[in-house]
Each structure stands twice: as structure tokens, then as C-alpha cells.
Amino acid sequence: MxxxxxxxxxxxxxxxxxxxxxxxxxxxxxxxxxxxxxxxxxxxxxxxxxxxxxxxxxxxxxxxxxxxxxASAKPQPVIRNLSTSWILRIAAVFALVATGLWWLVRSNPVEVPVVAEAEVKVIDWSKYEPKTVEEAYKVTRNAFRKVATEFNEGTAIATQGIDKMGEMGKLMK
CATH class of the missing domain: 1.20.58 (Methane Monooxygenase Hydroxylase; Chain G, domain 1)
Incomplete structure (x- = not known):
């Protein structure tokens, strides 16, 4: 009871x-x-x-x-002095790197190809713009349809992968 x-x-x-x-x-x-x-x-x-x-x-x-x-809000500042030997070492490394870069640029000059003005083509994007509201609606609908199709395909692939992992998990038990 x-x-x-x-x-x-x-x-x-x-x-x-x-x-x-x-x-x-x-x-x-x-x-x-x-x-x-x-x-x-x-x-x-x-x-x-x-x-x-x-x-x-x-x-x-x-x-x-x-x-x-x-106590934790005001930590004591740490002051470190660089000795003269460290400053000289850093300056020597900087000088070596600068000299190496100068020698590399001097021995291998960079040649910039010259493009003739006739080779440059200008694209007229205005011919791809929709002219009417109906045409813009159709283009937008097709874009959304493509996005939805791609999304559904990705979801299907992910679902298959998850199913395979579930089967592997069952086998591992």
C-alpha cells in the first residue's frame, strides 16, 4: 500500500x-x-x-x-630589457634577409608581359539583364529551382553517408 x-x-x-x-x-x-x-x-x-x-x-x-x-585585476608589469647582443643579432638577421632579397631580385629580373590593347575584350553585360518583370521572375524561379535541386542532392548524399556510418556502428558493436 x-x-x-x-x-x-x-x-x-x-x-x-x-x-x-x-x-x-x-x-x-x-x-x-x-x-x-x-x-x-x-x-x-x-x-x-x-x-x-x-x-x-x-x-x-x-x-x-x-x-x-x-588581486587579479592589477598584475604587476614585467619589464624585460633586451641586451645589446640580442639587438645586434636581430639587426644581422634583418641585414642578411634584405641582402638576399636584393640579390634575388637583381639576378632574376621579373618580366611583366605587355598585353596589347586589341587583345582585351570588353563584355557587354546589359544584354544578359532581364527586360521585363516576367522575364526576371522566370530567371529567379529557375535559379531557386537549381538551388533546391542541388540542396536536395547534397542532403541525399549526406543521408547515405550517415546511413553507412550507422551500419558500421552496428557492425562494430
């Missing part, structure tokens, strides 16, 4: 339909009555909720947090 009552109260509790009195009754039944193994986890659950409700922060919690924030 008590097990059925506990189960009905648990069902109402997890459905969110229990009142405060029913929740108190459920807690009392779980703590005082002998219960089955399946309800043992609920006893532990409600005990944990009671313990968590009793926890509180100390009075000095805010002061500790603020002190921690202030």
Missing part, C-alpha cells in the same frame, strides 16, 4: 503536479517507511536536496571574492 502511494506521489512530483503538502508527505514516506530498492535512489535524492538547501555562503564570502578580484 505504501509503495503504491510513494509511486503515485513520485509520478505527480516529476510531472510537476504535486502540491507542497504532497511533496512533504513524499519526503516523510521516503525517510520513515521501509521502501523497495527502486525507491532507494529517490530517498538519497531528497536527502541530497535537503543537504543542499542547508548550505549557505559564509559572512565573509563577498569580501574574499572582492579581494580575489582586486
Amino acid at each position: 505504501k509503495q503504491q502511494q510513494i509511486q503515485s506521489l513520485l509520478d505527480k512530483y516529476f510531472a510537476g503536479e504535486s502540491s507542497l503538502q504532497e511533496e512533504a508527505q513524499l519526503r516523510q514516506l521516503l525517510q520513515t517507511e521501509p521502501i523497495s530498492e527502486e525507491h532507494l535512489t529517490y530517498r538519497e535524492w531528497f536527502q541530497l536536496l535537503d543537504e543542499e538547501a542547508e548550505l549557505s555562503l559564509g559572512d565573509d564570502f563577498d569580501a574574499k571574492v572582492m579581494a580575489s578580484i582586486e
Whole structure:
């Protein structure tokens, strides 16, 4: 009888339909009555909720947090001095790279091909523009149809790949 009552109260509790009195009754039944193994986890659950409700922060919690924030907000600056030897090393590397690039450009001059003006063709894009609203509608509809077709093909390919991976997963188990 008590097990059925506990189960009905648990069902109402997890459905969110229990009142405060029913929740108190459920807690009392779980703590005082002998219960089955399946309800043992609920006893532990409600005990944990009671313990968590009793926890509180100390009075000095805010002061500790603020002190921690202030300590981490102002880090001490680190000043590093480059010694003269490091500066000379960096300058030497820069001079070597600059000399190498100068020698490379000087020994292999870049020849830029000259394009004759007659070879350049200008495309008249105005002949591809739609002239009427109906023509623009037809072009837009065809573009959307093409996008939808490509999208559906991609979705089908992805679905096939996922199905194959599912079959492989079944085989691996």
C-alpha cells in the first residue's frame, strides 16, 4: 500500500503536479517507511536536496571574492630589457634577409608581359539583364529551382553517408 502511494506521489512530483503538502508527505514516506530498492535512489535524492538547501555562503564570502578580484585585476608589469647582443643579432638577421632579397631580385629580373590593347575584350553585360518583370521572375524561379535541386542532392548524399556510418556502428558493436 505504501509503495503504491510513494509511486503515485513520485509520478505527480516529476510531472510537476504535486502540491507542497504532497511533496512533504513524499519526503516523510521516503525517510520513515521501509521502501523497495527502486525507491532507494529517490530517498538519497531528497536527502541530497535537503543537504543542499542547508548550505549557505559564509559572512565573509563577498569580501574574499572582492579581494580575489582586486588581486587579479592589477598584475604587476614585467619589464624585460633586451641586451645589446640580442639587438645586434636581430639587426644581422634583418641585414642578411634584405641582402638576399636584393640579390634575388637583381639576378632574376621579373618580366611583366605587355598585353596589347586589341587583345582585351570588353563584355557587354546589359544584354544578359532581364527586360521585363516576367522575364526576371522566370530567371529567379529557375535559379531557386537549381538551388533546391542541388540542396536536395547534397542532403541525399549526406543521408547515405550517415546511413553507412550507422551500419558500421552496428557492425562494430
